[in-house]
Amino acid sequence: MAMSVTFMAGTNHMKYGDYVGTIEFDTDNKRLFGRVIGLSDKISYEGETLADLEKDFRESIDDYVDFCEEMGKTPEKSFSGKILFRTNPELHSKIASNAQQQGKSVNAWLNDLVIKEIDGASHSGQSNVG
Numbered sequence: 001m002a003m004s005v006t007f008m009a010g011t012n013h014m015k016y017g018d019y020v021g022t023i024e025f026d027t028d029n030k031r032l033f034g035r036v037i038g039l040s041d042k043i044s045y046e047g048e049t050l051a052d053l054e055k056d057f058r059e060s061i062d063d064y065v066d067f068c069e070e071m072g073k074t075p076e077k078s079f080s081g082k083i084l085f086r087t088n089p090e091l092h093s094k095i096a097s098n099a100q101q102q103g104k105s106v107n108a109w110l111n112d113l114v115i116k117e118i119d120g121a122s123h124s125g126q127s128n129v130g
Contacts, residue, residue, distance in 0.1 A: 005054045014054065016057060018077035020037050020078040021036045021057050021078075022034040023050075032046060032048070034053065036061065040076065043060050043061065044060070045057045045060045085110065095110065
């Protein structure tokens with residue numbers, strides 16, 4: 001891939017092409033590490049500095065894509081962050097009204113609602129996410 005890594009503002013994530021990876025820190029070993037999210041295949045990377053982590057992230061993805069091509073397999077891609085949500089017009093109207101009352105866009109309102117649901121489930125010991 002002939003592109004650069006971008007850091008996703010307000011998150012501990014970086015993006016390279018169609019791949020999104022985490023940025024984490026191991027306090028025991030004092031090393032940065034991460035993994036590409038949204039794939040069934042496991043891709044991880046590490047580095048002592050952010051520049052090292054970024055380089056290993058890029059190289060790990062390039063190696064993965066090359067390996068898939070050698071094996072005749074289509075490489076998986078990370079989640080885009082976009083979800084198509086279909087509903088009926090009445091519910092759509094109620095969602096839009098609730099969002100407007102809270103001074104939010106429909107996307108922001110739905111995002112907040114999903115985060116509350118997931119956080120509530122994780123705090124109650126239930127898992128609503130796979």
